[in-house]
Amino acid sequence: MELTAALIGANGAPHERSQMHELTELAYTTVFDALKLAHGADEVHSAKDRKRCDQRAKMAADYLFGRELDPDALETLSVAREQELARDWLKRNEVMRELVLESLRVLNAMDDHPRGRTGPIGEGLVMAYGRGSFKALDLAAYDALVQRAIYSLPLHTQQSIFYGWAKTRSCH
Numbered sequence: 410m411e412l413t414a415a416l417i418g419a420n421g422a423p424h425e426r427s428q429m430h431e432l433t434e435l436a437y438t439t440v441f442d443a444l445k446l447a448h449g450a451d452e453v454h455s456a457k458d459r460k461r462c463d464q465r466a467k468m469a470a471d472y473l474f475g476r477e478l479d480p481d482a483l484e485t486l487s488v489a490r491e492q493e494l495a496r497d498w499l500k501r502n503e504v505m506r507e508l509v510l511e512s513l514r515v516l517n518a519m520d521d522h523p524r525g526r527t528g529p530i531g532e533g534l535v536m537a538y539g540r541g542s543f544k545a546l547d548l549a550a551y552d553a554l555v556q557r558a559i560y561s562l563p564l565h566t567q568q569s570i571f572y573g574w575a576k577t578r579s580c581h
Contacts, residue, residue, distance in 0.1 A: 428548060429515050432555050433474075435574055436512045439558050441470040442566050443505055447498055469495035473509045475516065475530035499538065508558040510539045511551055518546055 444466035453459050468482045468491045478488065499506045513531035529535065559567055 425548065426519060429519060429546075429551070432548075432551055433512050433515055433519075435570075436508050436555050436558070437470060437474050437476075438570055438573065439555065439562070440473060440505055440509060440512075441466055442570055443502070443558075443562055444469045444495070444498065446562070446566060465491060465494075469498070473499065473531070473534065474512060496534075496537075499534070504558050504561045506538055508554055510535060511554055513539075515546060515551060 445462055448462040448465045450459060450462040450466070453462055464479070464482050465486060468478055468486055468488070470476075471478050472492050472495050499509060509531075513529070513535055516531075517529045559570055562570070
């Protein structure tokens with residue numbers, strides 16, 4: 410089923426907007442978990458090091474999805490350095506790059522960004538990496554992309570994502 414930006418925008422059917430919103434949240438979780446792996450979360454042994462990996466991954470994922478950065482992370486991490494590392498990671502990871510760019514397209518089409526923001530969510534990333542992405546938004550294709558990104562990760566990470574997703578959905 411093909412969805413245009415107008416269809417899933419502010420006037421779109423509530424169930425379609427809800428599905429797209431859920432998929433963007435699942436995409437964010439997938440990118441966050443992939444970034445944790447990239448920052449060495451599987452190799453750390455101390456709680457302090459694990460927390461630092463999580464903090465760095467969250468800062469990068471927040472940046473890639475145009476979210477507000479965590480104030481605690483701003484006190485301990487170099488924003489410029491972490492964003493540079495996130496862009497380098499994105500360059501090297503074709504599936505994750507496609508997932509981030511499609512997620513930004515969906516978020517912008519749904520117009521879910523905070524008031525006061527000027528310009529599209531992730532405008533710099535879309536300009537740098539999103540050339541040629543003017544096709545209509547498609548719920549089924551986006552869902553398939555999210556699934557493909559999840560299945561590109563190690564099995565234990567896939568299981569963690571699906572477990573966490575099932576847990577949050579059971580609360581609704």
